[in-house]
Amino acid sequence: MTSADASPTLAVTRTLLALAVVFVLLATVGWTTIRHRPEPGPSRAAALAAWARDRVGHYPLPDPAATPARSVAAFFARLGPVGGRRLAERHPLVVGNLNGAPVALRYRANRLTLAAALDAERDRLDDNRLSADGRHEARRRADRFASLMRPGRQVLAFDPTGKGRAAEVLGDLERARRVSVIVPGVDTTLLTFQKTHGRYAAPAGMAQALFAAERRASPGARVAVIAWADYTAPAGVGVDAMTGRLAANGAVRLVEMTSALPGDARVALFCHSYGSVLCGLAAPELPSRVTDLAVAGSPGMRVERAAELATSARVWAMRDADDWIEDVPHMEVGGVGHGADPVDPEFGARLLSASGAAGHSGYFEPGTESLGNFAAIGVGSYRDLICARADSACHHGISGAEAA
Numbered sequence: 001m002t003s004a005d006a007s008p009t010l011a012v013t014r015t016l017l018a019l020a021v022v023f024v025l026l027a028t029v030g031w032t033t034i035r036h037r038p039e040p041g042p043s044r045a046a047a048l049a050a051w052a053r054d055r056v057g058h059y060p061l062p063d064p065a066a067t068p069a070r071s072v073a074a075f076f077a078r079l080g081p082v083g084g085r086r087l088a089e090r091h092p093l094v095v096g097n098l099n100g101a102p103v104a105l106r107y108r109a110n111r112l113t114l115a116a117a118l119d120a121e122r123d124r125l126d127d128n129r130l131s132a133d134g135r136h137e138a139r140r141r142a143d144r145f146a147s148l149m150r151p152g153r154q155v156l157a158f159d160p161t162g163k164g165r166a167a168e169v170l171g172d173l174e175r176a177r178r179v180s181v182i183v184p185g186v187d188t189t190l191l192t193f194q195k196t197h198g199r200y201a202a203p204a205g206m207a208q209a210l211f212a213a214e215r216r217a218s219p220g221a222r223v224a225v226i227a228w229a230d231y232t233a234p235a236g237v238g239v240d241a242m243t244g245r246l247a248a249n250g251a252v253r254l255v256e257m258t259s260a261l262p263g264d265a266r267v268a269l270f271c272h273s274y275g276s277v278l279c280g281l282a283a284p285e286l287p288s289r290v291t292d293l294a295v296a297g298s299p300g301m302r303v304e305r306a307a308e309l310a311t312s313a314r315v316w317a318m319r320d321a322d323d324w325i326e327d328v329p330h331m332e333v334g335g336v337g338h339g340a341d342p343v344d345p346e347f348g349a350r351l352l353s354a355s356g357a358a359g360h361s362g363y364f365e366p367g368t369e370s371l372g373n374f375a376a377i378g379v380g381s382y383r384d385l386i387c388a389r390a391d392s393a394c395h396h397g398i399s400g401a402e403a404a
Helices: 003-026 044-052 069-089 103-125 132-148 203-217 245-260 273-284 369-379
Strands: 155-157 165-171 179-185 225-228 266-272 288-296 314-318
Touching: 003 044, 003 132, 044 203, 069 103, 103 155, 155 245, 165 245, 165 273, 179 203, 179 245, 179 288, 179 369, 203 273, 203 369, 245 273, 266 273, 266 369, 273 288, 288 369, 314 369
Parallel strands: 179 225, 179 266, 266 288, 288 314
Antiparallel strands: 155 165, 165 225
């Protein structure tokens, strides 16, 4: 092998080592690994098997993995409200996560699944064979499920299997004219869906902050916000966080969800950290109703230029000056890494101020320019956006018709 041949190989090796070292070092200041074994309670596999065996009359139920949302909607329209409720009572775990099923019916079904999951965790707490760690885990899960069941909470998706998945709606999703979807990053599980400490770093708190900010920004607007943690996120900073495998799986789910939303509301995506990897992979398949895609604290979107996202949505990017994600190598080699830095002016995104965010997890903190910018996008008030210094004209070229 000549020196010329060895040089590229050496460069690739050094790049991979740099990626590994940086991600491991950042574990001490960024992501936190959360691991637990699958717990008893409602089982997705068992629920899908029971659904497949069931019939309405002589007809099979729609295949959750293969039936388009519009066909699912037509199926439930034929069933009518009474038939839909009966089906939800028989198969709450399936109906509660079925794109195309009526939103109110999904809320109802997920309350049933939550109740069953809560009972299972309470039974575990009475099991003398449970270790101290197992009892602590069961108590945390029981507390989370009880919280999600509080009056007024609208759970659009819920699956307690393994680390679990969930999505919650704030506002009237069926009547909304604008819908904001928050896509969180690593270490998102049912246990981290909401937090007491670090409230606005968790999906539920992010959604609460954004919903309140949007209502302040446009009091008369019909808006809804979805905290969308309905995908399996990486745990910690291992291989899954450095590659796009889980993001690719989540991207399929995000496209299906946005395509199945009721009505014709415009949709904006707000993608944080690894969530921006997911949004980047979803971008080419997103429905045209998705008009805006904003990323914050992004390690990359698996492309080198915003134009490569192949989406009609406007692409926005921001990063706080103290965000450690800046030190992640923004490159992709052999599937490791996530590509170019979205806040690099050459990437081609519209650059927004994130002043006040104070690090990687503060973009949804009330009072920050980052949250104010998110709210302005969410309600379509682009004239109120505060651009980053590198792009002082980030909101130019957006017509009044687009902003309406």
